[in-house]
Amino acid sequence: MNYFKYLPVLFLLFVVHYLAGNWWLIATWSLLGILSVTWIREAKFPLINILVMEVITGLLFWLLFWNRDHSLHNLSDHAGTSAVLLPVAAIVINSITALLCAAVAMIATRRIMIARNRN
Amino acid sequence: MKKAGIILLVLFTGAWLFITNMHYQGLNSIQNIAGYYNGILGLESTSSGKELSLHKTGAEARIFIDTLGIPHIYGEKAEDAAYAIGYMHARDRYFQMELTAHTAAGQLAAMLGEPGIASDKHWQVFDLAAKADHYLDSLKATQPDLYQYLKAYERGVNDYISQEPATKRDPLYAIWHYTPHPWKASNIFLIQWYMSYQLAFYDDYINRQEILDKLPDTVRQLLYPVDPGNKLAAITGDKATPLASPTEKAVVSLFHANSTNNYHAQEFNRSLGSNNWVMDSSHTASGEVFLCNDLHLQLTSPNILYELHFSWPGIQEYGYSIPGVPLILTGHNENVAWGITNGGWDVTEQYLLKINPDKPDQYWLDGKWQTMTEKKSVIHVKDGQDENHTTQYTVFGPLVKKDSLAYALLWHPARSCDAVAAFWKLMQCHDWNSFREALRHYDYPSQNFAYADVKGNIGMICAGKMPLKPAGYSGGLLDGTVAPRFQYIDFDSLPAAYNPSKGYLFSANQAPETGHHYYSSRWFDDLYRPARINEMLADNRKFDREQVREMQLDIKDLSADELKTLLQKYYPDKKLSDNWEMMRNWDGVLSPDNKSSVFFMFFRRAARIVSNEIAKDIHVRSSLRFDQFMNFLLADSKMPYAGASLDSRAYFEKIVKTADSLFVVLNKPVKANPYVFHVQQMTYLPGFQVDVNDVGGSDNTINVNYGAHPVIRTLVQINGGAIQSWMVNATGQTGRLNDRNYFQQFVSWKKNELHPTQFNKKPEALQAITERIHLTN
Structure with a gap:
């Protein structure tokens, strides 16, 4: 499997998370579901790869953008939770949405392609 | 089977997207809040720990922020300081400022969505937003210095908001799916009305009317006595001939012996109030004067008060302001210290109307039918449909209908807003006479102002605009068939004391005086707390500062x-x-x-x-x-x-x-601990509640912990002509959930570990400064 194909996916996810709102993200995750059928076809587990990309994107934001000392730790203190729980919760929510949107788009695309091939 | 799985997946995905993208009760969607960059985790707190220079602000001021987040502001003139105060208020508490102003303007639903509709219905009848604009305009001519001050404050707020990057915005905006709107200088009056509502809006007149109507005098005196006697009024002593004698009778009749009271009436939170006391050198160990003030309000985080130090040539102020109000409400300048408690005066009136049975928009007044006026208003609801409302008005105020009962509501605080101008003058007073003159036009909410000055004088003025009631009135409804008089007790007749022989003065929301005018909105209430304060002050011991501090923590219930x-x-x-x-x-x-x-x-x-x-x-x-x-x-x-x-x-x-x-x-004292209370986030966000179980006290103790709590405490010491002070906030300085100053003072507050204030005229003398902001023209 050529994992380099996933670098543009990671880049795309990162940029959309940075610039756009939630509905653009949903569109992007769905697009990835379509691409997993039409472009990244050799992948055995395309959805898991999309999930991994989403988690990596979240981790990158954690490392690069979330201000731990001046924001995240304070927020978690005041919410009475650990400073890990909040980022994990955000990543889990986004990952589930990514997985579901991609899965539906992927299945729909496959069925359309199968139907076309039959014709 | 495979088809069913696909259908299930599609349904589950649809449900998941619906749930994670819905705006429940005005809150932002889960998906938006969890966004990596635009959600709450991507937001940074404001504390930068750096030096910042801002040019072309139109103001010349320096701001030094200490480790508690308290700003120390040095302006070249009053407007410069006001600009800087606006900048800091906006930085730390803008969401709260908008929330308070929107509430009083009847526009809360536009900010919070559906949860704000009920509040807007209530507030819009007073039409305060338009009145606030009108009042600000009138200041231009009547008090141009204050007008300029408030406009400079407005610029400071709006400059901060317009320059604030989205990544540094208060997380509450992301959580509530709202963006900051520009501030108006006139909002200061909305905040005054908001506070007046919190402290002086009553709605239990129907219940009192029932008592007056149904119970014989003997029974009423036994069970519901009106007058607590001359026990512990804030001000004692002989007065001139009473203008109105409280002979306790109903003005109108509503109930018969066998009628049932099914009308809903809101009980007032009796814990809301405060303590203040001031003692002269005869009561202290080293000849000092002490002035203490605890404000008992609903304890939320952030609470309503904001610690502030500012100066311009000739003026230096330290104390607590309200975000949106660039004035010191309790604190001191270089000559005078003051503290406030709620007067609790009866400034709400409900007038029983006689409605024309043939024309329901007419009421009987001064011998003829009068037609009510109508006003249409719209409640804008965020993420929802606008709601249209029509309110009918009488000469008294808006019409209220409860089943077959119709009364007009006259809430006197809605008719004026002079407290802002009074506090402006109060900040600049230098002795008892100027203090008195500053309060001459003070209106609402009525407050007991404790006073101390650098010469060792002490005093107290119970200030406010108390409407004169019909002779003999002591609660209940008023007669709505006679036009209102709109007469008020003259300022010079208000209870006041200066350097009393006993050497101390105090107030704890008890009656301001007895047997002179009718004041109290409450019958025979709040007696134990004043009694306890009096017991401690009347003791012959000489207080030192530590004892005064401990007194603020007292939880003995008499x-x-x-x-x-x-x-x-x-x-x-x-x-x-x-x-x-x-x-x-x-x-x-009352130890927990x-x-x-x-x-x-x-x-x-x-x-x-x-x-x-x-x-x-x-x-x-x-x-x-x-x-x-x-x-x-x-x-x-x-x-x-x-x-x-x-x-x-x-x-x-x-x-x-x-x-x-x-x-x-329930014999499990730990599990069933009646002393547990919760500090809620100000918008009641789940997850941000803090449980407190180790404070003790009740509504009867000096350290009130019941429906309200001492949200701030101040202790001012005057010795040798110099003023020093110590203060603590129950939560923290900022309203930002992701800032270290948000809940920073809570532990200190529980133990009343007051921090010494940095009342320094020279910024070089300030210590523990973490940020500096330089504003230039």
Whole structure:
């Protein structure tokens, strides 16, 4: 499997998370579901790869953008939770949405392609 | 099978997207809040720990922010300081400022969505947003210096908001799916009205009317006495001839002996209020003057007050402001210190109307039918449909209908807003005379102002605009068939004291005075807290600062002494349960970990239950308040009424049995700790609530912890002509959930570890400064 194909996916996810709102993200995750059928076809587990990309994107934001000392730790203190729980919760929510949107788009695309091939 | 799986997946995905993208109760969607960059985790707190220079601001000022987040502002002139205060208020509390102003303007639903509709319906009838704009315009001519000050403040707020990057915005905007809107200088008046509402809006007149109508004088005096006597008014002493004598009678009639009161009336939170006391050098160890102030309000995070230090040539101020109000409400300047408590004056009126049965938009006034005016208003609802409303107005105010009852609501604070100008003058006062003159036009909410100056003088003025009531009035509804007079007690007749011979003054929301004018919105209430303060101050000991600080933490409830009296009176020899025998020797200190104090709260619960039974027995809706009930129990009465007997002893026996049974059922002092309370986030966000179980106290103790709590405490010491102060905020300086200053002072507050204030005229003398902001023209 050529994992380099996933670098543009990671880049795309990162940029959309940075610039756009939630509905653009949903569109992007769905697009990835379509691409997993039409472009990244050799992948055995395309959805898991999309999930991994989403988690990596979240981790990158954690490392690069979330201000731990001046924001995240304070927020978690005041919410009475650990400073890990909040980022994990955000990543889990986004990952589930990514997985579901991609899965539906992927299945729909496959069925359309199968139907076309039959014709 | 495979098809069913796909259908299930699609359905589940749809449900997931619906749930994670819906805006429930005005809140942002889960998906938006969890966004990596635009959600709450991507937001940074404001504390930068750096030096910042801002040019072309139109102001010349320097701001130094210390480790508690308290700004120390040095302006070249008043407007410069106002600009800087606006900048800091916006930086730390802009969401709160908008929330408060939107509430009073009747525009809360536009900010919070559906949860704000009920509030908007209530507030829009007063039409305060338009009045605020009008009042600000009038200041241009009447007080141009204040007008310029408020406009400079507005610029400071709006400059901060317009320059704030989205990544540094208060997380509450992301959580509530809202963006900051520009500030208007006139919002300051909306905030005054908001505070007046919190402290001086009453709605229990129908219940009091029922008592006045149904109960004979003897029964009413026994159970619901109006006048607490001349025990502990804030101001005591001889006065001129009374203008209105409280002979306690109903002005109108609404209920008959057998009629039922089904009208809803809102009970007032009796814990709201405050303590202040001031003692001169005759009571202190080293000849100092001490002035203390605790403000008892609903404890939320952030709370309503904001610590602030600012100066411009000739003026230096330190104390607490309200975000949106660039003025010191409690604090000091270089000559004078002051502290406030709520007066609780009766400034709400409900006028019983006679409606034309043929034309429901007409009411009888001064011998003829008058037609009500109508005003249409719209409630804009975020993420929802606008709601249209029509309000009918009489000469008194808006019409209120409750079933078949129609009354007009006259809330006097809605008719003026002069407190802002009074505080502006108060900040600049330098002695007793200028202090008095500053308060001459003070209106709402009525407050008891404690005073101390650098020359060692002390004083108190109960200030406000008290409407004159008909002779003999003592609560209940008023006659809506006669035009209102709109007359008020003259300022020079208001209760005031200066350098009293006893050497101290205090107020704790008790009556301002007795036997002169009618003031109190409450009947026979709040007696134990003033009594405790008086007991401590009247003691011959000489206080030092540490003792004064400890006094603010006092949790001794004097009603415990009365309970012991009751036990002695009704059970002098009889052995009671262990719980009650324990109470005989208890000192009345309401420590949360002490079994006696826990049982005492069960006694109070039992007293409430039995008090409700009495109300049922005598067919009125209002149960006796605790102070009234204790008064009745101590009276040892056996008054016959309605075929039964109002027997104090019998009711006390019931309380004894009820408290025992409650305590047996819930005999787990730790789990059933009645002293636990919660500090809620100001918009009641789930997850940001803090439980407190180690403070103790009640509504009767100096350290009030019940429905309200001392949200800030101040201690001012004047010695040798110099003013020093110590203060603490119950939560923290900022309203930002992701800032370290958000809940920073909470632990100190619980122990009343007041921090010394940095009241320094020269910025070089400031310590523990973490940020510097330089504003230039």
